[in-house]
Amino acid sequence: MIKVRNLSFGFADKTLFDEAEFSVGSGQKVALVGANGVGKTTLFNLLLKKELPITGDIEVLGEIGFVPQEIKRDLEMEEANFIRNYLDPKHKNEDFQLKKMLSGLELGDLDLSDNPKVLSGGQKTKLALCRALLTEPDLLLLDEPTNFMDIEGKRWVMDFLSRYNKTLILISHDISLMDEAINRVLYINQNTKKIEEYKGNYSKFLKLKKEKEDLAQRHLLVQQKQIKRMEAGVIRLFKNKSKKGVHQRVILQRRVERLKQGLPETPSEIRQIKFTLPEPSKVGELPLKAFSISKSFNHLKVFKDLNFSIIRGERIAFLGPNGSGKSTLIKVLNGILEPDSGEVKRDINLKIGYYSQEFVSFDLKKTLLDSLIDESSLPSTQARSFLGRFNFLGEKVFQKVATLSGGEKTRLAIALLTSKDYNLLILDEPTTYLDVMSQRIILDALKEYKGTMIVVSHTEEFISELKPDKAFLMPEGRMVFWSDELLHRVSKI
Structure with a gap:
């Protein structure tokens, strides 16, 4: 095949x-x-x-x-x-x-x-x-x-x-x-x-990969010990000035060199991203309020007459099946889309950090470095150091955003989120494309965040560990206090 x-x-x-x-x-x-x-x-x-x-x-x-x-x-x-x-x-x-x-x-x-x-x-x-x-x-x-x-x-x-x-x-x-x-x-x-x-x-x-790596590590240690013993023998033979002693030393040195050349290359450590979210800037008690907002696309009604308020410091999970309007509602709250009717009121000091599963905020023609500088106003040297925390090293920072993998785009999006003191994070599937270890690191950082947060995720474990205060249920358009029982309703809401 x-x-x-x-x-x-x-x-x-x-x-x-x-x-x-x-x-x-x-x-x-x-x-x-x-x-x-x-x-x-x-x-x-x-x-x-x-x-x-x-x-x-x-x-x-x-x-x-x-x-x-x-x-x-x-x-x-x-x-x-x-x-x-x-x-x-x-x-x-x-x-x-x-x-x-x-x-x-x-x-x-x-x-x-x-x-x-x-x-x-x-x-x-x-x-x-x-x-x-x-x-x-x-x-x-x-x-x-x-x-x-x-x-x-x-x-x-x-x-x-x-x-x-x-x-x-x-x-x-x-x-x-x-x-x-x-x-x-x-x-x-x-x-x-x-x-x-x-x-x-x-x-x-x-399991098999770990067994293979453990076996290779044990074999490497045996070889390293053997080389160490032989190098000690070479040092002892330096004291023997006879022709036979010199000959033995030369032969032993050659064996040591051959063994060293045959050693497997030690795998470079896979660097993990490392970051914390900055302290959120000050904002009013009700950062965001929705008054009778509705949205449709042609003949397709997405939601109608939604009313709710977001209280400062709350963590709210938007729950609902595919096609229930979660991402569209997020775009309306964020100002990317206008509601057909109704109004979204935003506090004068509101600073929204938005992660989109579609990466809509990216300029694909920019480099990683330019993207961060434009978002954060950091000097170039500091911006490069900042990107390094997210495992964007060396010449990688000059790569065009369009050439990044999905996981790399996610890491860049998270980097941009941490570059400012946003007081409301709106996160639409923030662990998309990431390996398990990176998902854990992002979850741990979000758990420590003190600001207001709206999250869309279809990963039960992620939502559960984030411990939301409330859930906004779609397509009903209802705000309820959080209960772990809601996790089992995610696909049925």
């Missing part, structure tokens, strides 16, 4: 693959894993021939179906005025065939004449999956398919992929999905630039 030999590829300042090799057989379901920015999405682009290798061969047999990571930046979806035009641009299928496929993906309530722009992130992901499946692909590539899914959507994807009987390669940070739906792991080793193959699901991969 797939054979990759001696693959080398990288960008001007970074090597991603160095003579990497792997193969994928027909019917295998594979997880592609590795740290943020290590080249997972780039490998997909190489398989799709969107990028060409510097050296090496890539052989892929059959038709490929692809669902991209940043589905909300899918230009074909953005330019399609109707769902039908996006799903079937060459009009090869009858309407009933498209409706049947949509129904199978739990999108049966959508009309083929609807504009895909108004759909939620989870609905757009399902729509992209529908389009990919219509081509009847031999190989399905999914890049973070559950990123914008609610709990019910994630369960649906898990069940769908468990039953899927063709070849699949999946990029995901969803451990449950990778344990349930896959039977093989390809691991991109950022130290060796190779691709390692493991049999089994993600949990088995972690």
